[in-house]
Amino acid sequence: MLDALFGNLPLMLLSVGLLLMALEAISPGAHFIVIGVALVGAGLVGVLFPPVASPFILAGLTLVIGLIATYIYHEFDFYGGKGTAQTKDSSSLAGATGYATEAITNRTGQVKLDEGGFAPHYSARTTSGTIEEGEEIIVLDPGGGNVLTVESMDAIGEDEIDRALAREAARHADDVDATEESTERERETEKSS
Template sequence: MVDVLGQSLSLLLFSAGIVIAIMEALAPGAHLIVLGVALITAGLIGLLVPSLASPLILALLVTITGGAALVVYRRLNLYQGTDTGQTRSSEDLRGERGHVVERVTERSGRVELERGGFDSTYAARSLEGEIPVDAEVVVIDPGGGNVITVEQLSEIDEIDRELARQREREESEQA
């Protein structure tokens, strides 16, 4: 067993992980939790199975458990980058883009917004017709509640539409 400052390395890893987890609880945002989970797990394994308490094995355990924690947090969409996970007002959602995760109709549906706050999925309604799964959408009315109104983004933007109208006018004048 390796001692550092009179304490076992496993106990130091475990203690550092607890301190980091407490820091994360005081200032949440999932910035430190992966490291905290990795240190706590490696320290606990080192304390419970002293034969695995060599520095090389503990370093390997920190790496493996840190990678596993990162994968879990990303799959659960908890580990997000800068400026995501922030609470926003409903009016901030107007104009946000996203995609449909559950077919959107005039009565039901669900979308995931690119920058939709901590939970980026919202109940959604369309103004008219249906919007299929995976279609790109834009929020036209945040609604002020928990249901937003979205419209499907077309493949042709407004500039392209205007250019097409101009070409049609020119062709009709030439004919």
């Protein structure tokens, strides 16, 4: 019985590897592809070169091919999630920006967030007025992630801090102008004397 199993070991590795790769196609992200590629690679070597198809060599090949497949899988990021921001929980949506995909009122609406994770479309409500379709929005309250409270970027405008900074900048500009005028008058007075 063991002789029959080891005699067909390369074919069995090839079959199991192909099955795991098919399972990965059905359920992406399950990481069956790495093991499947390793088994298919070792099985192919065993089928194509029967003299080297001892169980120890096939085990070593499976390990080496598996390590190479793991490196390639992680380095090239075939599923496209590497380096992209995805939401961890609803609180990470606070302050996110996007745009209205349909008009938003205090009862209905939908938005698409710029960095909203795998499914960036959310139901949204506004606390005041109506936000028209296509307007840029910012999330004020994630509300548990099911229904976001948003506000139009245009409606936010200036707050008290922005107004205070503008007043201070204007006051500083007036002081600079006054200083320049007095310096200019002093120069003219010195020239005329």
